[in-house]
Amino acid sequence: MSMTLDSKVPSGPLERKWSKHRGESKLVAPNNRPKFDIIIVGSGLAGASAAATLGELGYNVKCFCFQDSARRAHSIAAQGGINAAKNYQNDGDSVFRLFYDTIKGGDFRSREANVHRLAEISLNIIDQCVAQGVPFAREYGGLLANRSFGGVQVSRTFYARGQTGQQLLLGAYQALEHEVAEGTVKMYPRTEMLDLVLVDGHAKGIVVRNLVTGEISTHAADTVVLATGGYGNVFYLSTNAKGCNVTATWRAHKRGALFANPCFTQIHPTCIPVSGPYQAKLTLMSESLRNDGRVWVPDKKKDPRPPGQIPESERDYYLERKYPSFGNLVPRDIASRNAKEVCDEGRGVGPSGLGVYLDFSDAIKRHGEDTIRERYGNLFEMYQNITNEDAYKTPMRIYPAVHYTMGGLWVDYNLMSTIPGLHVLGEANFSDHGANRLGASALMQGLSDGYFVIPSTIANYLATQLGKKVSANRPEFKAAESEVRLRINRLLSIKGKKSVTTFHRELGLLVWDKCGMARDAQGLKDALQKIPALREEFWQNVNVLGDGAEFNQALEHAGRVADFLEFAELMCLDALDRKESCGCHFRLESQTKEGEALRDDEHYCYVSAWEYTGPNTPANLVMEPLTFEYVKLSQRSYK
Amino acid sequence: MNFKLKVWRQKNAVSPGSFKDYDAKDIPSEASFLEMLDIVNESLTGNSEDPIEFDSDCREGICGMCSLVINGIPHGPGKGTTCQVYMRRFTDGDTIWIEPFRAAAFSPIKDLVVDRSAFDRIIQAGGYIVVRTGSAPEANSLPVPKHNADLAMEAAACIGCGACVAACPNSSAMLFVAAKVSHLGLLPQGQAERETRAIHMVREMDELGFGNCRNYYECEAICPAEISATFIARLNRDYAAASAQEALTV
Structure with a gap:
């Protein structure tokens, strides 16, 4: 079977594509908009901004989230900032430079047209957020302040202390709640999507579970928008919120949506190291810390001395040594991989040996403790609270942790998946970050998709659907609903010996080991053997107590872990197929003499989009070739 | 242990x-x-x-x-x-x-x-600046004095957890409401709706069954985001001004 993917990228010069596309897109007349029902799943930056904007346009929106309020979506945890090519610092920034940095940062595995659009829209996002009252940092003259962020040489990052994600999300959330008050959006909190409903091949509804009462119900609409975030929790330990999961996108995949580049997972270099097996999640320390902190490990293996007693001459500031022009500000994938390397050599620090120092003593000497406190006070406090160590006096210990997933459902330029009528926004899609996301770009993409892209591209689909409304009474809805019920009953009836968390942790350790910061064919094949066995055991031996018709967190978790157990296999399969190293995907078999990632543009310059072919049969690979007209493919160098 | x-x-x-x-x-x-x-x-x-x-x-x-x-x-x-x-x-x-x-x-x-959706209802009553997507002016066209921006950020840091309500002997949500009213009211963008915002949010709070503020300051003591109770004074001032305005226009 062969399927071809049409990216629907408009023709014409790069910088004209988006305005040309908007000019040529279909429109839905204002009097027709209230006739269209739009389901949005997820209320983070992408979901909330889309719901607010589509509601404001007059569409009839239903928005679902599993949290108790839209304001709690995980976008809220983003610390560092949001990029925009405003060039307020007059330091040579431009839309093209932001585009180029993002393409290069992604190691040339994303679409030029999508990334350029993102860079263009970055300007509008800042305007929008400021108008909403997002309290960005300002200079004494009252104008907006910027800082630089990993992987670039200009200052284009806008920030609100260490709480940028929170403030941007609250802006979108408030706009959303305004639309709720206006009656254009109806919010369904504590409600989880458990399946997608297709009618004649089009996405026309969802099956959900009310997490308070356990009631299962179906909702019909003219189109479905997924903004359900990433799948980082497949690794069990990650910086994601406990509830983040792959269920919505995985269910859509099983209904026919192609899943793109699942092996592209970002490991963030600056997280607090793991302290023990009881640990439930990892905590990120903002990347902005690398602006003033210097990363080092002792020269000697297993050096028992406390950091203060190790003289300068016996320290290895390995990022500064290996990458003199970017130093501590190299992109995330490179910083993470180098941390792993020095720890693998036995030079790691802390009780587990899995950590490196991030040292602020020079910055404190240069700027004074007060300045450092003003810049990072909340982060230092957080660090002290968790580790009981004072980073003003002793270097922080950091280690990489899973943070973001660049892969996601495949979408075309309109953000529509391979299922007609199913749109996918934000981290849940694959589209803009290639094989590695640059810092402060996730917030930009979520808001670009939600505020500015989908409100214009969704009409291209909806305009073809006038008069084609379907009702939730159709048999397709009943069938999907009963499948969901069966699955829940099955989970509750196993009453085995192992808890859901035990399975989740086992899966996480396995994929971290085999499909984490470095991968090779042997390890991936091993994982591909072990995952189905673990999944089999899960369905024989998991213990989920209580019943389905009540508030039951173990049951929620069980459904999510069941999906992770299927998804993990696809992630490893994708990693095995891609024999090159690129971005965050480091194949041990493909490295340069200096141990850097070695891309193979001749054989792997494509998006891997995987088609579901049924349980226990390998997914089918469909390639979208990537062509570059405006940038020259080059080996990334940050030296 | x-x-x-x-x-x-x-x-x-x-x-x-x-x-x-x-x-x-x-x-x-x-x-x-x-x-x-x-x-x-x-x-x-x-x-x-x-x-x-x-x-x-x-x-x-x-x-x-x-x-x-x-x-x-x-x-x-x-x-x-x-x-x-x-x-x-x-x-x-x-x-x-x-x-x-x-x-x-x-x-x-x-x-x-517990169900804290009452907080969403309070925001729905006015906790926003209405700005149609795409209609915003150039971000730097409106300077905001750093002091005001910083103070707005302090109020905006509220995480909406509800601890202030749980700590208050009257189960008042005044600190939550005050934080949002102050965040938006301190910024030039928030002036157009400043008075209606205060009055609508306070009324919604009352209707939802939260108690009134008696200046116990338990909320400030417990707040994980360290929101200052002085924002309540700011809310009271906006509320009083809005009430007077309303009385005059009736």
């Missing part, structure tokens, strides 16, 4: 609840409070006893999803949220009381989980 837990168990909103005793055994001192409960839940599940339900999500103190009253204090000892409490704060052998946030406007759901 080992602890005796006295945990509020309640099957659902209509069933009465009560405290039940549990042992928390072999807890590492580096574990967080919620990880301690995770460990207890793992052992309950192993014994086929229903695990203790509690809310949490980001577990880094920012999403506002976690709650819990620990030994009578919303979010427990120290600054910050429940998820940022670490067991090293307690003494081996301690007895720890764990309850949900209690307030008339926060109805119980199960065990330690």
